[in-house]
Amino acid sequence: MSLMLCWGIRKRKLIMLKEKFFEQNGGLMLQQRLSSTEKGPFETTKIFTAKELEVATNNYHESRVIGEGGYGIVYKGILPNNKVVAIKKSKFGAQIVPTEQIEQFINEVILLMQINHRNVVRLLGCCLETEVPLLVYEFITNGTLFQHIHNKGNEAYTSLSWELRLKIATETAGALAYLHYETNTPIVHRDIKTMNILLDENFIAKVSDFGTSRLIPIDEDQLSTLVQGTVGYLDPEYLQTSQLTEKSDVYSFGVVLGELLTGQKAFSFDKSNNVSQVLAMSLLSLKDDDQFNKFIDDDILNDGNMEVIKEVANLTKRCLRIKGDDRPTMKEVAMELEGLRAMSKHPWMNVDHLDTEESQHLLGAKLPINPYSGYDLECGSSGATTAMYDSMQTQPILNPFDDGR
CATH class of the missing domain: 1.10.510.10 (Transferase(Phosphotransferase) domain 1)
Incomplete structure (x- = not known):
């Protein structure tokens, strides 16, 4: 009984932490902007949950790492519909970010999501339930x-x-x-x-x-x-x-x-x-x-x-x-x-x-x-x-x- 209680408390804390990160990273603002904008380029845009990306990357297994740089790590992710994506995860922990900078970040994400040019890698969505936002891109296959x-x-x-x-x-x-x-x-x-x-x-x-x-x-x-x-x-x-x-x-x-x-x-x-x-x-x-x-x-x-x-x-x-x-x-x-x-x-x-x-x-x-x-x-x-x-x-x-x- 005590184990179930501990598990329930831990799960509730994790949910609350995800909600905190989502709000802290501008998730509510992004949801509002997307809902108030004509669909068009946003038809394929998605706000991913942390769980979805964990499953897509096999819990960020090292075998899914496809690149690493000074800023962070990029993983190969496979979505439930078998679509292959690239998921960028920052190495750096979250910092207290002023409200105006969160708004600037959300504005830039929205604009980049609208870019639909055959010679620009497409930003498919993001996840804001993590300490630092994760960005999800189309996967390109043939190197640089x-x-x-x-x-x-x-x-x-x-x-x-x-x-x-x-x-x-x-x-x-x-x-x-x-x-x-x-x-x-x-x-x-x-x-x-x-x-x-x-x-x-x-x-x-x-x-x-x-x-x-x-x-x-x-x-x-x-x-x-x-x-x-x-x-x-x-x-x-x-x-x-x-x-x-x-x-x-x-x-x-x-x-x-x-x-x-x-x-x-x-x-x-x-x-x-x-x-x-x-x-x-x-x-x-x-x-x-x-x-x-x-x-x-x-x-x-x-x-x-x-x-x-x-x-x-x-x-x-x-x-x-x-x-x-x-x-x-x-x-x-x-x-x-x-x-x-x-x-x-x-x-x-x-x-x-x-x-x-x-x-x-x-x-x-x-x-x-x-x-x-x-x-x-x-x-x-x-x-x-x-x-x-x-x-x-x-x-x-x-x-x-x-x-x-």
């Missing part, structure tokens, strides 16, 4: 762009042709342009890198990991915040001024283009010689075609249209300009890559005469969402298998030994 470029010789990853690299670059640029311009509240990703570009079974690019993203109020041009990001990809202007703009993503995307062109990592450090190499600086130092050709990845030298490759290299250098105002916008980058991709397929085409509307199709439809302001909270990450979820870490910018991920 980083793995396919840099893990040569590993049978698990495919050597990417130039045609495939150009497609992935075009899709990624389209997704970023969509986030910058096609949402009522512009979203700056802030940590664009090849580890955060996932590939599905058809090698369709999926931009992931919004763990360091920031939503920029529509009445402000810049957002001043603590500098975060990854060595080798950080916009030097942002690093100097702490002013975040859409052009910060443009710079990081320029580094991604550089990796696609050269097969080299964004940042590398040779411990034996105590020498580091920053890919962006190496690309900007190239003076002529001979130097350029020596820098190009051997896998694409005989595989691609050299004229198109050179045009992409020129675009890369424009993205890497020191001053943000001198860089193109992501919308311009996406349109140019779409044109170059078309020209690569049909060399007789004049890129200047491409149908503008056709070039813009990657940018997606404008979301019918209300603008919010004042966001300064991190949201989740997402991923695929094993090392790809390591991308969720917000890496310290002063770590010179980072491998570029």
Whole structure:
């Protein structure tokens, strides 16, 4: 009898604790927002219970871990309908969070749930009954762009042709342009890198990991915040001024283009010689075609249209300009890559005469969402298998030994 009583008391305490966390994490606020919003993109959105995610991950068994970074752990989860998802669980315990920050977090979750772009990893829902909110994402199966470029010789990853690299670059640029311009509240990703570009079974690019993203109020041009990001990809202007703009993503995307062109990592450090190499600086130092050709990845030298490759290299250098105002916008980058991709397929085409509307199709439809302001909270990450979820870490910018991920 006493055992039953103890069990009942313990169960009641656990229920009360879950209710406390749910309210503390803004659960009631999220429920109210979702119920007062037209269904649309929320048809597949769900507030998961702690029990549902425990069952989905076999109680967070170590065999379900598919990635681990500085921020937390990502598990592979299998829902009752056999849908496979990625569940991000923070390593850090809960802290007392001011009410206004909880509201900002809920606003950001709602906005990210509304993003429905084929080249952005979809946030499916969250769980607020735990000490720290858990975020649930679609599961992407084919690794990261980083793995396919840099893990040569590993049978698990495919050597990417130039045609495939150009497609992935075009899709990624389209997704970023969509986030910058096609949402009522512009979203700056802030940590664009090849580890955060996932590939599905058809090698369709999926931009992931919004763990360091920031939503920029529509009445402000810049957002001043603590500098975060990854060595080798950080916009030097942002690093100097702490002013975040859409052009910060443009710079990081320029580094991604550089990796696609050269097969080299964004940042590398040779411990034996105590020498580091920053890919962006190496690309900007190239003076002529001979130097350029020596820098190009051997896998694409005989595989691609050299004229198109050179045009992409020129675009890369424009993205890497020191001053943000001198860089193109992501919308311009996406349109140019779409044109170059078309020209690569049909060399007789004049890129200047491409149908503008056709070039813009990657940018997606404008979301019918209300603008919010004042966001300064991190949201989740997402991923695929094993090392790809390591991308969720917000890496310290002063770590010179980072491998570029």
